[in-house]
Amino acid sequence: DSGVTQTPKHLITATGQRVTLRCSPRSGDLSVYWYQQSLDQGLQFLIQYYNGEERAKGNILERFSAQQFPDLHSELNLSSLELGDSALYFCASSVTTGGGETQYFGPGTRLLVL
């Protein structure tokens, strides 16, 4: 158990709908990362938040948005869903030591768009 929690575990919805995925980082971790994993694309970095502020953006679509709240939990909002958005969505939180930054992944949310 990494200490990162994600809800829900599974989500089935229809095209055109909007969903919200939730992530709680490990206690004390200020950074939250969101990733999308699909069979053909592998694990793709979407966005990073650090202590409530957006820090880095990856391959995140304009239909997707995220935020990190004062209690450090984060939400990823996916709107106008398309069939191709079906994937596993992972959240990770990180700790930085002298050796660099280590990310710890949550169990993921499996999204199926029908």
Next chain:
Amino acid sequence: QKEVEQDPGPLSVPEGAIVSLNCTYSNSAFQYFMWYRQYSRKGPELLMYTYSSGNKEDGRFTAQVDKSSKYISLFIRDSQPSDSATYLCAMRGGNKLTFGTGTQLKVEL
């Protein structure tokens, strides 16, 4: 061309075999190199973390980095059925972590 290339496999080996997993990369800015293991329907978990060129050993696992060739490897000795998983290499330069697509490994009895 992808920044990180990894053979997707699947790779099937008998129990006890030495497994070699590899990634190549093109971005010279990558400074940190990691290997993650991902079991089916689970999140990736960090196995090894290296910074410099050379070898790093942890139990049955050895990570090797050759920055001059832009090539990293993960060796698993005395492989066990419990090692059956997808192994992802990951590399970081700056804030962004870039993953390989993963190699699916199956260790058979």
